[in-house]
Amino acid sequence: MDTPILLATDLDRTLLPNGAQPESPLARHRFRRLATRPEVRLAYVTGRHRELVKAAMAEYELPRPDFVIADVGTSLYETSADDWRPLLDWQRTITVDWGGRSRSELTAMVGELPGLRLQEMAKQGACKLSYYAPPLADPTELLDCVRQRLAASGVSVNLVWSSDETTATGLLDVLPASASKRHALEFLRARLRIPLDRTVFAGDSGNDLDVLVSDIPSVLVANAQAAVRAAATAQADAANLHLARGGLFGMNGNYSAGILEGVVHFIPETRTWLMLADEAADTSIGVRRIESEREKE
């Protein structure tokens, strides 16, 4: 078998078609077929917590991943049909940054700031403190303020800002400094010993940016916000970033169509796999049609 491929993708508005733009009809079906090939190690990389990942998998009929990086990189699970096993090495790697302080201690240190509201308990994690914020175009001042309040106590944090365009809300995650989607994905890639040229990441928004601009081959799906596209283009090495624009098998480049476009861009042999799978599906549809015609006769 070929060298394994690590296919890592964000969920909301990247694999999940839960944005305003349309999804190409066959895109998710093709993604599922590619993701379940024996060469592919599938990882979901998301801001969602475990239960919300499971809910999305059921709602959108997603293939079962081999790994889930959840809570914006603060948890990493190895998954099987009925077991999600947290990789404790990863937990140990990141928790030192909070210097033994709990999330509620950090909440008290951040205190009150205009427009900042704690997210629901289900969205908080052992190493993730999450707020709703106003939909600021430039959150620098707010982020500086939060960082200063925590730095005074020697807590080392990574602040991840993104915005949800469907609800016009800013989202702020306060994480241990070394916790990020990128670091978690690098940790996983090293553990699986998969080379960079067999790795592809797909994302759409601000909390994907650290991976999109890294040396990990990445695709920005076509439905991404213009501001994210501009930031990613400005910061990334063009050789490692593909901007999906549509055209692959007549698909529009949004969501899973964009993911597939990126995979084919960075690992060209996958185009043949997808074409052969399409042909096989066409043939089996054709055979079924002939059989059902015969039954009628």
Ligand SMILES: [Mg+2]
């Ligand atoms: Mg997203």
